[in-house]
Amino acid sequence: MSRRTAVIGGGMAGTAAAKRLVAAGHEVVVFEAADGLGGRARSWHRPEIEPDVGINLMYVSFYPRMSALIREYGLEGDLVKISSNVHISKRGRVVGLSSDSPLDLLRYPHASFRDRVAFLFATLREVRRREELDLFDPLKTEHLDDGATAAEYGARITSAAGFDYLLRPQIEGFWNFASEGVSAVHARALLAWLGGSDFFVLRNGMEVLSERNAEGAKVRLGHEVTGLREAGGGISVGFRGGDGNEGAEEFDSAVVATPAPIAARITGGLDEAVVPAAARAFLETQEYEPALSMSYLVDPGALPKSAHIVAGGADDPPLRNMITYERTLIGEDGGRSEKLLVFCYPGRANTRRLLGQGSERQFAEVTPLLKTLWPDFPEDPRPFQAAERPYGFPIPAPGRYRASARVIREQRGPVVFCGDYFNSPTTEAALLSGYRAADALAGGPTT
Template structure:
C-alpha cells in the first residue's frame, strides 16, 4: 500500500486583508495553512478598535464601497449584508475657511460648487463622464488592466492639463488627498482617472463591528497564530522554506513549509527577503519591494456635541498645500454620562496633514491630542464645543503611494514571482482593502499554479 500523501503546507505571513484572502484561497484548495500575524488580531490596517463607553462600540477605520467586486461577493457568501451600515457619500471641501458640500452623485451640485471657476466645473464634469466610459479598463484594483495607462505622468500633471490650478486644487485634489493623504504630485495619473471612473453613483458603507470580521471569516480553516512576528526566512534542502517567528512571550520558534506567502508592508517584506537566494527572490522583485514608499496615517478621535458638526460627513481641506489637518470623518454615537443616561455625541476621526502626522508619530498621546484638538477648527471654523479626547490609532505604513510607473512595475513582478515565496499587498495596486484582497488571491494562485 502506498503511503498517503500529505497536503502541501503553506505559511502566510501577515494577517491583514491580503494575507487572509490568500489563506482562504489556499485552504479552499486543500492546503494546510499556518497564518502568522504580529498583532493581537486579524485585519491589519482594516482592523477597528472597540470601546465600551460608546454605542455602537466600534471605531471605524475603512469603508466598503459598492463597486468592490470581490468584497461584495464575500459579503454575500458570508451573509454579512446585515452588518453593513450605509453612510453618506457627500464630502465637504473647506477652502479659505469655508466648508462647501460636494456630492459625487449630483451634476447640479457640482455646477453650483463655488470653490472652483465655472469653466472648471464644466470641464471636470465632462472629464468625469469620459472616464466613466472607460470603466472596464480603468480598474482601481487590477494593475494588469491599468498598467497600459500608467505612462509615468502624475495626477497633478494630468489635473493641471485638464483644469486650471485653482480648479484641480479645489475639485479633485482634495478628494484624492482627503482619502489617502498622499500628495497628487507623487501618485500616478491613472489612479486619479480610475477614481473619476468609479466614484460617481457609488454607495459607501462601514461594517457594524469593523471590517476585520471579513478578514476573520477569510482566515477560517487556517491555523491562525496572532502575536507571532516572523523575523527570518531561509530556504532549506528540497526547495522548502524555514520560517522563524517570535511569539509575544517566549522563545522564537522555527518551522519548515513547502512555500510561503509574504503579505506584510513592502519594507518589512524586503527585510524578510534579504536572506533568500537570488533564484527564489529575483533582483527585480527586491528593487520593487525596496522602492515602495508609504504615507503614514495618524487617526486622532474625539467626542463632540452633535450640534457642532454634520453627521456621517467627510470634511476635507482644499487647496494645493499640505494642511495641518487633512480631513475629519464624523459618526453618530451614544455615550453614557456620569449619571448613566444615554447622550448623543459625534465620534470624530481627525487626520493631520503629512508633515504634522510625521512629526506626531510615536509621541505621547497627550501631546498628540493637545496638538490636534485646536486644528479641528481649521476645517470647521464654527465648531463651538470643546473636543473630548477619545482614541488614537497610528499606522506607520498607512498608505502605499501608487507612484507614476508603479503599476507597470508591479505587473512585471507579479508575473515573474513564483514558488516557493510569493508576495502580496496593496502596494501592488491601490491602497484599498479590495485591492489588498485581490493581491492575496493572486499570490495564492501563483503557488497553486492556477495563474
Template sequence: MARRKRTAVVGGGMAGCAAAKELLKNGREVVIYETTAGLGGRARSWHRPEIEPDVGVNLWFTSFYKIMFERIREYGLEDQLTEMSNNVIVVDNGKPAELLSDSMKSLFTFPHVKLGDRIGFLTATLKETLKRKELDLFDPLKLAKYDDGTNAAEYARKSMSQRGFDNLLRPEIESFWLWRCEDISAAHVRAMQAQIAGAKFYVFKGGMEIIAEKNAEGAEIRLENEVTDLQVSDGEVRVTARDADGTLSEEVFDDVVMATPAPVAAKLTAALPRQIVGEDTRDFLATQKYEPALSVSYLVDFSSMPSEAHIVAAGAEDPPVKTIITFPRQVRDANGRPVDKHLAFVYPGRAATRRLLKLSTEEQFAETTRLVTSLWPDFPADAEPFEIAERPWAMPVPEPGRYRKSARVIRLQHAPVVFAGDYFTSPISEAAMLSGIRAADKLLTVG
C-alpha cells in the same frame, strides 16, 4: 494518500487572509503568522464599550468593490452593513461647500471654482467612466496600460485650471489617501474618477476585520507571532517566529505568502537566493514609499458638526489638518441613558503627522486640538479626546510608473515565495484582497 501541502502566510491583514482563503479552498493546510493580537491589519478597528456601536476606525467600502461583496454574500453579512452618506465638504479659506459624488446638482452649484472647471471635471469624469471596466482601481494588471509616467496633477491640469484642480479633484483624492497628487500616477486618479460616479459608501457595523476573520476560518492562526527569519533550502521554507513571551520557534512549510507591508517583506527576504526572489521583485519591495497616518478621534456633541461628513481642506498647501470625518455614535450618560454624539476623526496634514507621530498620546491630543480649528473653526472646544490610531506605514504611494512595475512583478512571482499586499496597487482593502488571491493562485498553479 498524498500529504496536504502546507503554506505559511506571514501577515494576517486583508491580503494575507484573502490568500489563506484561496489556499484553504484548494485543499492546503495554512498557518497564518500575525504580529498583533488580531487579524485585519490596517483594516482592523479599535473597539471601546462606552460607545455604540463600539467600533472605532471603521473603514469605508463602496458599491464597486467586487471581492468584498462576494464575501459579504458568501458569509451572509448583509445585516452588518451600514450605508453612509458621501457628504464631502470642501473648505477653501475657511469657506465650506458641499460636493457629493452622486449629485450633479452639487457639482453645478459648487461655488469654489468657475463653471469652466466644473464642466472640465464633469467631462473628464464621463470620459473615464466610459472606460470603467479597464480603469480598474484595484488591478495593476489593468492599470499598467494607463500608467504612462505622468502624475495625477499633470493629468488634472489637462481638463481644469490649477484652482479647479486644487478645489475639486485634489481634495477628493488627497483627503482619502493623504499623499500629494504630484507624487502619484495619473492612472490612480483616472481609475478613481472612472469608478466614483454614483457609488454608494458603506461601513461594517463591527469593523472591516470581520472579512479577514471569516476568510481565515480553517487556517491555524498564530496571533502575537512575529516572523523574524525566513530560509529556503531543498524546496523547503523554514519560518522562524517570536511569540508574545519572546520565545522563538521554527517550522517548515512547502511555500509561503509574504503578506506584510513592503519594507518588512523586503527585509525578511533580503538574504534569499536570487532564483527565489529576483532583482525586479527586490527592487519593487525596497523602493515602495509610504505616507504615515495618524487618526485622532474625539467625541463631540451631535449638533456641533455635520453628520457622516468628510470635511476636507482645499488647496495645494500641506494644511495643518487635512480631513475630519464624523460618524454618529451613542454614549451612555451618568444615568445610563443613551446620548447621541459624533465620533470625529481628525487627520493632521503630512508635516504635522510626521511631527505628531513622535509625541506622547497626551501631546498628540493637545496639538491636534490646537490645529483642528484651522480646518473647522467651529470644532467644539469641549470635544472629548477619545482614541488615537498610529499607522507609520499607512498609505503605499503609487508613484508614476509603479503599476507597470507591479504588473511585471506579479507576472514574475513564483513558488515557493510569493508576495501580497495593497502596495501592488493602492491602499484599498479590495486591492489588498485581490493581491492575496493572486499570490495564492501562483502557489496553487504549481500544485
C-alpha cells in the same frame, strides 16, 4: 498529502490568500504580529460607545470581491451606509460636493465655472473607459501608466486651481498622499468609478472579513516573523512569539503579506532564484504615507452627521480631513446620550512629526488645529482615541503599475508576495493581490 504554507501577515491580503489556499487543500498557518487579525482594516473597540467600534476603512459598492465576501458571510445586515458627500474647505468656508450630482458640481463655488464644466466632461470621458481604468488591477492599467502624475493630469483637464479644489481633495482627503507623487492612473480611475457609488462600513468593524477568511487556517497571533531562509526544497520561517521566545518552522511555501519594507527585510536572506531582482526592487522602492487618526466626541449639531470634510488647496494643511459618525455614549451610571464621533487626520508634515509621540501630546497638538478645517468646531471636544499606522498608505507612484504587473506575472513559489501596495491602498486591491498570490502557489492562472 497537503502542502504546508505559511502566510505572514493577517490583514486583508494575507487572509484572502489563506482562504483560497485552504480551499485548494493546503495546510495553512497564519503568522500575525498583532493580537488580532485585520491589519490596516482592523478597528479599535471601546465599550463606552455603541456601536463600540472605531471605523478605519470603508467598503464601496463597486468593490466586487468584497461584495462577494459580504454576501457569502451573510453580513449584509451589518452594513451601515454613510454619506458619499465630500465637504471641501477653502479659507474657512466649507461647501458640500456630491459625487452623485452634476447639478451640485455646477453650483460649487470653490472653482470657476469653466473648471467645473471641464471637470464634468473629463469625468464622463473616464466613465466611458471604466473597465480599462480599474482601481485595483495593474494588469489592466499598466499600459496607461506613462509617468504622468495625478497633479499633472488634473492641470490638463482643468486649471491647476480647479484641480486643487475639485479632484485633489478627493485624492488626498482619502489617502493623505501628495498628488504630485501619485500616478495619473489613480486619479483617472477615481473619476471613472466614484460617481454614483455608495459608501458603507461594517457595524462591527472591517476586521470581521479577515477573521472569516482565516477560518480553516491555524492562526498564531502575537507571532512576529523575523526572517525566512531556504530549507531544502522549502522555506524555514523564523519568528518571535508573544513570550519573547524565538523559534522556527519549516513549510513548503510562504505568502508574505506584510507592508513592502517589512517584506523586503524578512526575505533579505533569500536567493535571487526565490525572490527575483524585479520583485526585490519593487519591495525596496515602495514608499508609504503614515496615518494618524485622532478621534473626539462632540454633541450632535456641532458638525454634519455622517460627513467627510477635507481641506482643499495645493498646500499640505495642518489638518487634512474629518469624518463623522453617530454614536451613543454610555455613561458610568448607564445613562445614554447621542454624540458624534469625529475622526481627525493631520496633514502629512504634522502626521510625520507626531507619529510615536504618545496620545497625550498628539491630542494637545491636534486639538488647536480643529478649527482650521471647521471654524465652528466645539470649544470643548472630548479627546477619545488615537491610532497610528507607520505604514498607512502605500503610494501608487508613476511607474508602480507597470512594475507591479511585472512582479505579478513573474510570481512563483516557494515564496510569493501580496498587499495593497500592488495597486492602490484599498481593501479590494488587497483582496485581489491575496487571491493572486495564492493562485501563483497553487498553479492557478494570474487573473
